[in-house]
Amino acid sequence: MAEDEKRREVTMEVRGMWKKIAMGLVAAGLSMVLLLAGAIPVCEAGPDERVVKIGLCTCWTGALASHAVPWGNGLLDYLRYVNEQGGINGIKVEMPWYDTRTVAPQAVPAFRRPIEEGAIILQDVTECGFEAAIPVARRADLAVITLTALTPGMITKPQRIVTTFSDWPTAFMTVVKWIKGNLWTEARNMRVGTIFYDTLAGYGTLEATKYFEKIGVEFVGYEVVPFIGCIDTSTELLRLASKADWIYVTAYGASMTTIGKDAARLGLQEKGICFAASPLSLDEASLRILGHAVDGWYANALHPMPWESEKFPGLKVLTEKAKEYRGMELEDTGGFYTTGWVHQAAAVEAIRLAIEKVGYENLTRRAVREALFSIRNFETGGWAPPITISEDTPWLMYTVQVRQVREAKFCPIGWADPLPGFYKTPEEFERALEK
Numbered sequence: 001m002a003e004d005e006k007r008r009e010v011t012m013e014v015r016g017m018w019k020k021i022a023m024g025l026v027a028a029g030l031s032m033v034l035l036l037a038g039a040i041p042v043c044e045a046g047p048d049e050r051v052v053k054i055g056l057c058t059c060w061t062g063a064l065a066s067h068a069v070p071w072g073n074g075l076l077d078y079l080r081y082v083n084e085q086g087g088i089n090g091i092k093v094e095m096p097w098y099d100t101r102t103v104a105p106q107a108v109p110a111f112r113r114p115i116e117e118g119a120i121i122l123q124d125v126t127e128c129g130f131e132a133a134i135p136v137a138r139r140a141d142l143a144v145i146t147l148t149a150l151t152p153g154m155i156t157k158p159q160r161i162v163t164t165f166s167d168w169p170t171a172f173m174t175v176v177k178w179i180k181g182n183l184w185t186e187a188r189n190m191r192v193g194t195i196f197y198d199t200l201a202g203y204g205t206l207e208a209t210k211y212f213e214k215i216g217v218e219f220v221g222y223e224v225v226p227f228i229g230c231i232d233t234s235t236e237l238l239r240l241a242s243k244a245d246w247i248y249v250t251a252y253g254a255s256m257t258t259i260g261k262d263a264a265r266l267g268l269q270e271k272g273i274c275f276a277a278s279p280l281s282l283d284e285a286s287l288r289i290l291g292h293a294v295d296g297w298y299a300n301a302l303h304p305m306p307w308e309s310e311k312f313p314g315l316k317v318l319t320e321k322a323k324e325y326r327g328m329e330l331e332d333t334g335g336f337y338t339t340g341w342v343h344q345a346a347a348v349e350a351i352r353l354a355i356e357k358v359g360y361e362n363l364t365r366r367a368v369r370e371a372l373f374s375i376r377n378f379e380t381g382g383w384a385p386p387i388t389i390s391e392d393t394p395w396l397m398y399t400v401q402v403r404q405v406r407e408a409k410f411c412p413i414g415w416a417d418p419l420p421g422f423y424k425t426p427e428e429f430e431r432a433l434e435k
Contacts, residue, residue, distance in 0.1 A: 050091045050360055054079070054347050055098075055114020055122040062102025063228055064253040066285045067336045068125045071147055072097070074340020075123055077325050078348070081317075088352050091360060095123075102228070102253075104132075111136040120368050121145070121347050130154075131200070134161065143350070143369035145343050147336075149279075150395065150423055151200045160369055162346070163395045164280075164339060165302055166421040168204030170429065171279050172248060174400055175300055176208070177215055177433070178416035179246060179276060189216050193244035195223045195236055197255040205250050205278075207422060214433045220244050230255040233262045241266075241273045250278040257289055264293035276300070279400060283335030284410075291408040298404050302397040303342070303384045305412055306334045314381015334410075342384045342396055349378055349387075392424050 056075060059068045079093050087093055098113040100106035111133040114122055122137065124130065124146040131153035137144050143160050150167035165171060176192055184190045192212065196202025202224065209219040220243040223236035230251075237259070240247050247268075251259055256277070263275060275297045282290075282299040304312065306319055307330055318341055322328040328337075350372035351363075358367045373394070378387040384397050400416040420428035 051094055052088065052091055052351055052363065053094045053096060053114070053117060053119045054344070054351075055117070055119030056095050057098050057100060057107070057110035057114065057122065057124045059102040059125060060099045062100070063255070064102045064125065066253050066257075066289070067280070067283065068102075068147070070285055071125060071336035071340040071343070073326065074337040075344045076340075077321055078341045078344035080325060081321050082348055088348060088355060091355070093348065093351070107133040108136055111142075115140045115142060120363065120365050121350060121372070123147075123343055123347060137161075141365045141369065143365070143372045145347055145372075145396070147339070147343065148201065149204070150421065151204055152423060153200070155423060158369075159373065159391045159394050161394060162372060162389055164343070165397050166393075166395050166418075167423045168201050168250065168278075169207035169422040170419050171300075171400075172205040172250075173208040173211065173215075173422070173429075173433070174416050174419050175248065175276050175278070175298075175402075176212070176217055176246075177419070178400075178402060178414070179298070180215055180217055182414065183274075184245075189218045191218045191220045191243060191245045192248060193220045193222060193240040193246075194248040194250065195225065195233065195240060195259060196250035197227045197230065197252070198224050199227050201278075202250045205248070211430065211433055214430075225251065225255060225259065227255060230258045233259050234266060237262055237266060237268060241268050241271065244273065246274045246276060248276050248278070249281065252281050256281050256286055260286070260290040260294045260297075269296050274298070280335060280339065282405070284332060284337075285335060287405065287408065287410065294405050295408060296405060298402060299410060300416070301334070301401045301403060301410075302399065303334070303338050304382060304401065305403075305410065306330050306332075306338070308382075312382020314379075314383055317381065318383055338383055342380060342387070345380055345383070346372070346375065346378070346387055346389070346396055349375055393421065394424070395421070 058072045059065055079095055083092055096114050096117040098110045100110045107130055122142055122144045124144050137160060145162045147164055149165050149171055150163045154161040180190055194205055196205060212219045223240055225233045225236055249259055277297060277299050279300045279302055282297060319330055319333050322333045350368050353371035353374060354367040355363055373389055375387055375389045385399055387396055398418040401412055402414045402416055403410040403412050419432050422429045
């Protein structure tokens with residue numbers, strides 16, 4: 001009996017301990033939510049104010065948060081800047097948001113929530129599950145600007161999806177073609193392999209490889225690593241390193257961190273293997289984590305360096321506002337934060353054009369979608385080259401600035417000539433390879 005009593009006391013003690021742990025976790029979770037809510041301003045409209053809403057589906061948490069958070073902050077800061085300037089001709093802009101936590105089943109609910117709250121255009125970074133949510137946007141006649149590149153499933157009639165840059169095969173070929181023309185010096189064909197995380201983005205890059213022979217490049221194979229829970233990529237990297245001169249990496253967030261650290265630990269660059277990262281996968285946020293581990297890597301950005309702000313008035317405004325709103329230093333304002341400003345500028349311009357055409361009282365999602373695809377040579381002032389969006393070019397940024405990581409810092413070394421989009425204009429894409 002005494003022994004049973006003792007066991008019961010131990011059991012109660014353990015239960016009490018777990019109860020305290022659970023309560024602590026709940027408290028921590030609530031604190032995170034409250035902190036996050038405080039960091040993400042939401043405009044509160046008065047009864048007489050005119051308001052339009054841009055929805056946001058993002059992942060403040062999860063495997064892509066290291067990129068999605070600065071991007072989302074850029075979206076919010078641009079709206080704050082616009083509203084401080086009087087909004088869109090006196091109309092305030094709000095942004096209801098939904099956190100998918102980078103979980104694929106949350107993509108459809110993430111689309112529905114802002115629509116239910118009256119959003120007339122959507123910003124998105126769901127990645128996994130995005131294509132499954134497109135029918136929701138179609139039924140709502142909603143245009144979506146998404147932080148990715150085009151995949152075949154995003155092509156609709158009429159086109160309603162606008163991406164950050166053209167498509168994954170074009171991005172791969174643009175970088176490889178630039179490397180072949182600017183860095184490769186041997187007489188033999190350059191051998192290229194690729195490693196990517198298990199998403200449509202990664203598999204999409206393989207479409208480019210069928211054209212490698214046209215530019216004197218031999219494709220030696222690919223490796224796939226997990227999108228969620230990527231903790232070791234040594235085997236995959238070693239298999240590629242045994243036959244490649246260059247390894248092209250398409251991975252973002254946690255997966256990129258693992259690949260970068262593993263490549264450094266294995267000493268692959270010391271063995272003569274060179275690395276190039278897909279556009280924005282190696283950005284300022286990633287570099288702060290990886291540091292010297294990726295010295296020597298080639299990164300690809302879609303806009304100028306932050307310190308080039310003196311050349312571009314718009315970029316200067318961006319860096320000043322980042323400092324004012326968030327205390328961000330100059331070197332912290334590139335990458336996805338700047339991309340957030342570009343995304344939001346396009347959405348606001350589409351709303352402005354739609355209101356100009358149909359009036360605020362008659363504003364509809366269809367009017368905004370049509371306006372988005374009518375944008376021509378829209379000047380950002382230096383955040384990115386002028387933006388033109390059409391059915392054949394449903395993306396925001398065209399050019400690629402090639403940078404090399406030196407002493408854990410980006411050093412711009414050139415601009416790669418943009419290629420026509422593979423999915424939208426395949427004949428033009430192929431002809432461009434012959435130039």
